[in-house]
Amino acid sequence: MLKVKGLSFSYGDFSVENVCFEVKEGEILTLLGPNGSGKTTILKNVYGLLKPKKKCVFIDGRDFHSLSLKERAKLAGYVPQSHYPPFPYTVLDVVVMGLASQLSVFESPKDEHYEKALEKLRLLGMESFKDRPYTQLSGGQLQLVLIARALVQEPKVLLLDEPTAHLDFKNQVKILGIIKKLAREERITAILTLHDPNLASIYSDKIALVKEGRIRAVGESSEILREEILEEVYGVPIHILEFNGFRVIMPKTEVV
Template identity: 65%
Template structure:
């Protein structure tokens, strides 16, 4: 389980204040809010790329930020919002780089590392890409390879920053459905940032609505995707409907 208790962080005039929530094993949670609301900052502070004011992140009860780097990399995997591959490495080699925190200074990955990397590609349904150059992938394929790289450590927590950014509709659905399936199959706690309330409602178990660095609401999609909450956070008038058991947000003049 991932627990965040009163996360505080500031840079310039922007402040993240009192962010508190939890994500259980096998649960998919979404930090939802408009651009500039603080979602990515919160995610980076949880992972430790930014330093909160005080200790506030716990994984299975352990103070995450006080752990050695290697142990943290084993407990949590992080997938950034965007990545531009500089060289045409094979996909399998890119995934194997996820083992770097476990290898010694002069140690090279062995056969077992490559077998485990292929296993993760297979889990995500993209093992056919193993020998393909990393620079020849579509946006959706690239995101899945980055997820595979994060998974080789077999983390208990997976953090994804806008995994659907720059993807077309088909690949958005593909990546999010794969993430959800992965969470249920492996028991990993998933926390990702999104700005689309419809995608958040369709693929999450819990939504943490964020505005101006603070949490506005936390709960199941049907409990937080409400007309008044969306209006407050996004500044637009909407109508929330239920279709086939799911909430759907539509613009409403």
């Protein structure tokens, strides 16, 4: 289990305050909210790219941020919103880079490391791209490679910042479907940030609504995604339609 208790962080005139949530093994929690609400800041604090004000992130009861870099890499993997390498590394080399923290300073990757990287590419249906330059991939393929790079560490927790950003509808569904499958089959705890409440409703076990650096509500999507809460978070009138067991969230609009 990953537990965040009282996470607070500030820079400039923006802060996140007293963020609390729990995510069990095999569950997906989505941080959902408008641009600039603090979703990415929260995610970076959880992973340790930013330093919160006090101890607040625990994995299986262990203070995550007090662990060594090597220990943290074995527990959690991070997938950024975008990544642009300065050199045209092959896809396989990019995935192997995920093991850098487990190698000594002058140690080169061995055959076993490349085989592990191939295994993760195979898992995501990307093995045939192993020799292709990373700079020649589409947006959806890039995201899959970044996920493979995180998975090669064999983490218990996977943190993904806007994994569907800049992707078309087909690739959004593909990426989120793979994340959900990994959570179920590999028993990975996943935390991701999204903008779209409909996608969050479909692919999340839990949702945390974020506004102005605070968690406004957290729980199962059926409890959290209600018109009055969404209107307060997004600042627009919301209407929720239900049919055949599905809920569709849309803004109220007037047809002129």
